[in-house]
Amino acid sequence: MALAGHPGLTGAANKQNHEGEGAVDGMSAISERPVDIGVADRPSAGRSETPTAADGLGRGQRDGARSPAEAEEVLVLSGLTKVYEPTPRWMRVLARTHIKSDVLALDGIDLTVRAGEICAIVGPNGAGKTTLFRIIVGLTTATSGEGTLLGLDVERDSEQIRQVVGWMPSDDRSLLMRATARENLHMHGRLQGMSPRLMATRIPEVLATVDLESRIDTVVAGLSAGMKARLRLARALLSGPRVLILDEPTGAVDPIAAHGLLDLITDLVQRERLAVLISSHRLEEIEALRSQALLLDKGRVKYFGDLDSLREQWERPQLELVFASTDAADQAAADLTSLGLELTVDGPTVRCWLKVRDGAGDVLAALGAGARQVRHVREIPMPLRDLIARAYRHDQTAEGGPT
Amino acid sequence: MSLAYTAPIGRRGLWRKSLDTCAAYVRIDLVEERMFPATTILRYAAVVFPVLLYFFQGSFLNATDAFAFMLIGASVTAGFQDALTALTNRLQFAQERGTLETYLVEPVPWALIPIAMNIWRSVTGTVMAAFMIAFGSLLGAQIEWRSIPLALLVFLVGIAACNAIGTLAASFIILFKRGEPVIMLYSLAAGVLGGTLFPISVLPEWIRWVSYLVPHSYVIAAERQLLMNDPPAEGLSPLVSLAILTGFSVIMFAIGLTVFDRSLRLARKLGILSI
Numbered sequence: 001m002a003l004a005g006h007p008g009l010t011g012a013a014n015k016q017n018h019e020g021e022g023a024v025d026g027m028s029a030i031s032e033r034p035v036d037i038g039v040a041d042r043p044s045a046g047r048s049e050t051p052t053a054a055d056g057l058g059r060g061q062r063d064g065a066r067s068p069a070e071a072e073e074v075l076v077l078s079g080l081t082k083v084y085e086p087t088p089r090w091m092r093v094l095a096r097t098h099i100k101s102d103v104l105a106l107d108g109i110d111l112t113v114r115a116g117e118i119c120a121i122v123g124p125n126g127a128g129k130t131t132l133f134r135i136i137v138g139l140t141t142a143t144s145g146e147g148t149l150l151g152l153d154v155e156r157d158s159e160q161i162r163q164v165v166g167w168m169p170s171d172d173r174s175l176l177m178r179a180t181a182r183e184n185l186h187m188h189g190r191l192q193g194m195s196p197r198l199m200a201t202r203i204p205e206v207l208a209t210v211d212l213e214s215r216i217d218t219v220v221a222g223l224s225a226g227m228k229a230r231l232r233l234a235r236a237l238l239s240g241p242r243v244l245i246l247d248e249p250t251g252a253v254d255p256i257a258a259h260g261l262l263d264l265i266t267d268l269v270q271r272e273r274l275a276v277l278i279s280s281h282r283l284e285e286i287e288a289l290r291s292q293a294l295l296l297d298k299g300r301v302k303y304f305g306d307l308d309s310l311r312e313q314w315e316r317p318q319l320e321l322v323f324a325s326t327d328a329a330d331q332a333a334a335d336l337t338s339l340g341l342e343l344t345v346d347g348p349t350v351r352c353w354l355k356v357r358d359g360a361g362d363v364l365a366a367l368g369a370g371a372r373q374v375r376h377v378r379e380i381p382m383p384l385r386d387l388i389a390r391a392y393r394h395d396q397t398a399e400g401g402p403t
Numbered sequence: 404m405s406l407a408y409t410a411p412i413g414r415r416g417l418w419r420k421s422l423d424t425c426a427a428y429v430r431i432d433l434v435e436e437r438m439f440p441a442t443t444i445l446r447y448a449a450v451v452f453p454v455l456l457y458f459f460q461g462s463f464l465n466a467t468d469a470f471a472f473m474l475i476g477a478s479v480t481a482g483f484q485d486a487l488t489a490l491t492n493r494l495q496f497a498q499e500r501g502t503l504e505t506y507l508v509e510p511v512p513w514a515l516i517p518i519a520m521n522i523w524r525s526v527t528g529t530v531m532a533a534f535m536i537a538f539g540s541l542l543g544a545q546i547e548w549r550s551i552p553l554a555l556l557v558f559l560v561g562i563a564a565c566n567a568i569g570t571l572a573a574s575f576i577i578l579f580k581r582g583e584p585v586i587m588l589y590s591l592a593a594g595v596l597g598g599t600l601f602p603i604s605v606l607p608e609w610i611r612w613v614s615y616l617v618p619h620s621y622v623i624a625a626e627r628q629l630l631m632n633d634p635p636a637e638g639l640s641p642l643v644s645l646a647i648l649t650g651f652s653v654i655m656f657a658i659g660l661t662v663f664d665r666s667l668r669l670a671r672k673l674g675i676l677s678i
Contacts, residue, residue: 084674095579098675105674131674137508140674163510173501179434190427191509193415219438 072114074243074275075136079145082106082131082299105131107299108145113292115242116273118266120286122388123296129279130170132296133245136277137167150242163192166236170247170279172228177221181212181231184220185238192239202238210234210264226257233261237268244268246278250285262288283384295391303391307384314391316353318380319360323348328373339366351380417512424511424519432523446527450535453477458542468633471546474539475626476599482532482558483565483619484590489524490517490569491586494576507676513667514660517573518566525562532558536630550629557629557645561622563652568618570659574666577676593619604637618655621648 084103087095106128113119121129134140136149138158147154152161176184182203189199207213210230215223223231229249236244246265250258262285269276280286286293286307293310295302303310323329329348336343336352341363343352352363360379364371382390415423436443457477461470494517497503506516533555540546572585596603596610597619603611614620625644628634639647670676 082674087673087675091578095581134674139504139507139671139676141672159510159512162508165508167508169501169504171501174505176431176434176502178438179431183431183434187427187431188505188509190423190430191511193419193423193510 072116073112074115074117075111075113075147075149075277077109077111077132077145077147080106080109080111080132080135080142080147081144082128082135082140083143105299106135106142109296109299109301111294111301111304113243113275113277115275116269118269118276118278118289118291120289120291120293121277121279121296122283122286122293123302126298127296128299129296130247131299133167133247133277133279136245137162137165163239164242166239166241166244168232168236168244168246168249170249170251172220172225172232172252175220175228175231175235178219180217180219181207181223181234182216184231185235188235189238194239206234206238207231209237211260225252226254226261229253229257229261230264233264242274244274244276244278246276248279248281250280250282258282258285259288265289283388287384295388297392310387310391311382314387315382316355316390317382318351319354319363320376320378320380321350321352321363321374322376323350324373324375328370332367332370332373335367335370336363348375420511421515421518424515425522428516428519429523436523447531447534450481450531451538453481454535454538454542458539458544468545468631470539470542471544471631472627472635473600474536474544475630476597476623478532478535478539479558479561479623479626480594480597480599480619481535482528483561483593483622485528485531486521486525486562486565487569487572487586487590489528490521490566491572491576491583493520494573495581498576498580504676514664517570517663521566521569525559525566528562529555529558545632547630547632553641554626554629557622557625557641557648560645560648560652561618564618564648564655567652567655567659570656570663574659574663577663577666577670593617596620598623602635602637618648618651621651 082105084099084105086099086101109128109132111119121132123129131140135142135147136154138154138161141155149161150164152164154161176187179187185203185206186199189202190196194202204213204216207216210233212227212230212234215227220228220231229252233246233249236246244265249265250261253261265276265278266289268274276291278286278289278291290307292304292306294304303313321329321332323332326348329345329350333343333345333350336350341352341355343350354360354363360377364374364377367374454474454477457473458470460473494503497506507513536544536546568589569586572589575581575585592613593599596606596614596617598614599619603614603620603624606614621639621644624638625641625648628638628641628644667676
């Protein structure tokens with residue numbers, strides 16, 4: 001086995017492999033090939049360079065020389081479009097269709113997520129977030145466009161993709177409520193192809209990672225919402241995925257538990273260089289993850305990039321000026337209004353929205369001698385919620401919609 | 404601690420995937436049984452009553468053979484019913500509960516799921532039929548015990564045929580979200596056409612041919628030939644019934660899995676796979 005040199009591969013694991021557990025159906029042959037796809041060939045801190053089902057299967061990525069940036073690419077979507085159609089007429093004899101006409105759920109989505117990157121999918125309900133996830137894990141198909149994950153085609157190689165993706169659905173209903181945490185993970189592990197012996201060590205390890213070790217034999221129905229969320233994460237992590245898809249992972253979790261969960265995810269991404277797709281309605285969480293952001297609206301990409309660039313592009317911070325007196329504030333407000341600034345006055349406090357990010361000096365300069373009456377100046381950054389809302393509003397304006 | 408998977412999960416062959424899938428689902432079924440022991444006990448207690456019903460009916464008719472005749476038919480039907488309804492109930496429950504999506508994102512062929520989901524109920528259906536026969540025997544039904552192994556084989560092949568029909572019903576659930584119509588129609592038809600309580604020779608000739616399309620009729624006829632001390636004179640020999648049943652199971656499974664696969668593809672395209 002060419003795996004001997006891999007730092008994270010223990011002797012026990014090697015032995016297990018030789019015994020045939022997990023090394024089924026030609027896995028040895030795959031491992032002996034020079035690994036040249038995705039992230040498997042790139043050393044990373046703490047990550048064992050263990051080939052997975054994707055190794056040797058990623059046709060597209062094996063072909064030709066690839067740049068280092070391309071080699072890091074884990075998920076690549078290109079022009080992905082999904083149109084939900086009404087059920088065929090013959091089916092309506094037995095069941096009503098839930099849509100009457102075509103619904104465009106995704107419209108030409110382009111997205112690249114690299115190893116060690118978190119990409120937050122943000123958008124209102126019906127924006128297409130879940131459809132995007134469902135296409136990646138094979139629960140539905142794209143109408144047009146292409147998608148690859150570690151070189152595997154999302155349409156054709158769905159079964160292999162499900163081997164390397166850890167999927168954390170949005171609600172607890174995906175867990176077997178009447179089974180224990182161990183049994184839930186055991187079922188998933190077995191379907192992933194893990195041997196009972198491997199699971200005996202792996203399940204407690206993964207539960208320890210999500211701080212649920214003491215609840216290993218607790219029936220899921222008896223766990224709190226936060227614990228259930230951590231169990232769903234443990235299930236997604238069990239087989240050592242290369243990609244995590246987290247659909248509103250903190251939906252029903254209290255803010256403190258949610259913070260812990262996100263810390264854990266961030267830590268895993270750094271340590272294991274996982275590629276993560278995450279959707280959440282809690283924008284403060286997205287900000288805390290310091291991730292890439294894909295803003296979706298009605299199936300279209302409104303923005304894709306890092307949050308700092310989003311701020312650069314869209315931020316309109318507030319400038320708070322506290323004057324020595326109310327009269328001075330009123331005078332300053334009149335001066336600034338004549339310059340076309342939006343503002344509010346509250347006693348001696350004037351708050352104005354800057355037209356450009358670095359416009360505080362311009363405002364003070366515009367006050368002239370009145371600037372001497374300023375006792376306190378503070379720039380208030382725009383909350384991410386407002387920032388995103390502004391980005392959405394801008395596009396609606398551009399399309400002739402309401403501002 | 405590194406979470407990187409320390410043993411490679413390679414490409415598994417279909418055989419290994421089938422084993423893994425069946426083992427996973429049977430294990431979770433055992434967990435369910437262990438969680439609700441009273442349900443299991445009551446399920447077996449309930450079948451005591453039909454046996455008593457046919458016992459008293461046999462006494463009323465003053466015919467011990469009639470009791471054994473009806474007992475065998477009823478046992479087969481009850482055992483098959485367990486296997487037939489389990490899959491549709493479970494699949495529908497998973498679909499409504501939200502666990503189906505979790506099953507479908509596992510890296511195993513989807514066609515294996517209905518088979519694996521039905522294994523445990525097939526076993527319990529067999530045990531239930533055996534329990535009814537044993538209880539009937541205690542009440543005086545004359546049973547040919549030496550034929551039990553072959554009778555069991557016939558029953559298991561019959562269960563396989565029912566599973567194939569269950570797979571068709573599963574296709575129905577995937578597309579239309581309800582599978583009961585298929586199972587209800589089949590179960591009611593099988594009760595009449597399979598000859599549960601009477602030989603199919605009493606059916607009018609124009610409808611009797613439909614009986615030959617129902618696996619129940621072959622299993623019940625073969626079981627009566629094998630288990631009764633004084634079996635009915637007419638009917639196919641057990642080995643012929645077994646051969647027909649085997650062919651029936653293979654063909655029905657091929658059709659069932661093809662239809663199931665097509666249904667999944669269509670549901671996947673329409674985006675209604677797990678909703």
